[in-house]
Amino acid sequence: MKTLAPVIISSIYGGLLPKRMAKLHPDIVDSFYEIVKDVKKAGGKLIVSDMFRPWEVQVDLRKRKPRLANPPGKSYHEAGLAFDFDTGRLGIPMAEFHRIIRKHGWEPIRSESWHIQHPLGTVGYKTIAEAIKDVGNWAK
Numbered sequence: 554m555k556t557l558a559p560v561i562i563s564s565i566y567g568g569l570l571p572k573r574m575a576k577l578h579p580d581i582v583d584s585f586y587e588i589v590k591d592v593k594k595a596g597g598k599l600i601v602s603d604m605f606r607p608w609e610v611q612v613d614l615r616k617r618k619p620r621l622a623n624p625p626g627k628s629y630h631e632a633g634l635a636f637d638f639d640t641g642r643l644g645i646p647m648a649e650f651h652r653i654i655r656k657h658g659w660e661p662i663r664s665e666s667w668h669i670q671h672p673l674g675t676v677g678y679k680t681i682a683e684a685i686k687d688v689g690n691w692a693k
């Protein structure tokens with residue numbers, strides 16, 4: 554069992570990302586800060602809108618945005634393996650940003666330009682469910 558690591562990061566909410574959301578899987582939190590550092594070095598700024606989602610938040614999100622959000626048990630956000638960011642305020646070309654995130658082991662997904670996730674395999678999981686259970690966020 555892994556304990557999620559707290560993250561300090563600017564958010565779209567006018568300050569730091571709220572604590573309940575500001576968490577990542579402990580094995581990848583360092584790589585996230587490397588991304589933040591490299592984006593800054595390139596002249597941009599990473600402003601986050603979403604990161605960790607507790608199970609009940611994913612349930613609620615799925616209810617409100619069924620076409621956009623995965624059902625609970627299927628989102629990388631629930632395992633602390635994803636973040637969403639403000640593409641409009643990134644300040645560097647998206648291609649440059651993708652080069653940076655890939656360098657640190659993360660990947661974009663084609664359907665959601667604002668969503669970045671960390672592949673499961675390189676943190677030792679076969680399924681998202683396995684990762685979510687490992688961070689203690691499965692349905693109570």
Ligand SMILES: [Zn+2]
Pocket residue numbers: 603630635636637667668669
């Ligand atoms: Zn996302």
